[in-house]
Amino acid sequence: MSRMIPVVFDGHYERQYPAHAIGVGLSTSRDALVKHADDMADSVAWKELEAERAKWARMLPALADALLPWLLDQGSDIQSNLFAFCVAATVDGIDGSDRAHAVNSLADVLNVDLSYYWKPTRASYFDHVSKSRIADVLREHVSPQAAAEVQRMKKDAAAAAAEVRMAGSGWLPEVLANRTVPEFRSYAWEDDDTDGDADDEARNAGDDPDDMSGETGDATGDDEGLAEAA
Structure with missing residues (x-):
């Protein structure tokens, strides 16, 4: 620390x-x-x-x-x-892009209610989006009439009206409401020399991997007998 x-x-x-x-x-x-x-x-x-x-x-x-x-x-x-x-x-x-963010995993585990910390105001949202976006938000969360009213206003007036209309709504923009977490990926190296490893194990056991006679032949015969019995 x-x-x-x-x-x-x-x-x-x-x-x-x-x-x-x-x-x-x-x-x-x-x-x-x-x-x-x-x-x-x-x-x-x-x-x-x-x-x-x-x-x-x-x-x-x-x-x-x-x-x-x-x-x-x-x-x-x-x-x-x-x-x-x-x-x-x-x-x-x-994050500069609109995509799943790892911070969402913390928000989910801690059950964070972002509507307590963020409010839809002019400074936090409406001053930074287009008037058509303001109208879309009001149409979906207030009424079609409210959306039509802001369409007839200038941008500053529309942002101010939206702040009043959305006060206490608990609404969150998609970037805050979407709690999707990134897909977890894991990577591992694959050893291309798997045959070489098998040969090494056989030699360590005292067997010659190139010698297919002896006990190996008996095992093959046993396998054939099992296949016939099956």
Whole structure:
């Protein structure tokens, strides 16, 4: 954890680069989230995470070199909870394409209700899509009349009207509602020299793989007798 903390709390340990003997690598998505979502500061999840971050930052020593001794002095409760926060900070659900994402497996296991953390507002959605898309959402989740009304509005007014109409609906766009996880794939190397391995095993057993006489012949005869009996 002494290796994780300076990465997760990079602002707290800005421009400190302590030597380390633990080969653990990790990254966080905090900066990327802020970059990709201009409404992040108003997010319920963001506020909860930042409050938790501030709480831990007040407890951490100022110098990264003091982290390991400090951690060793802490009780298991602080250690386990701080570790959980650091692990949570590495979760990355950002993807530039519309496809199944591995983060969905976590959401499913933890039974995360994304409608609690995300609301359909102008800043979070309607300002970023076309007026026809706004109309489609309202037609499906409010009424055809609501869709017809926004079609006659300018884009800004349509986005504002959609935010009001969809408030408290619990609606999620497909990218959040689709909890499909990527197909699991496994790969294994195949040994092309299987005959060579069989020869090696035969030699190790004291048999010559090229000698088909002797007991091998008797076994063949037995097989023929079994075939006739069958």
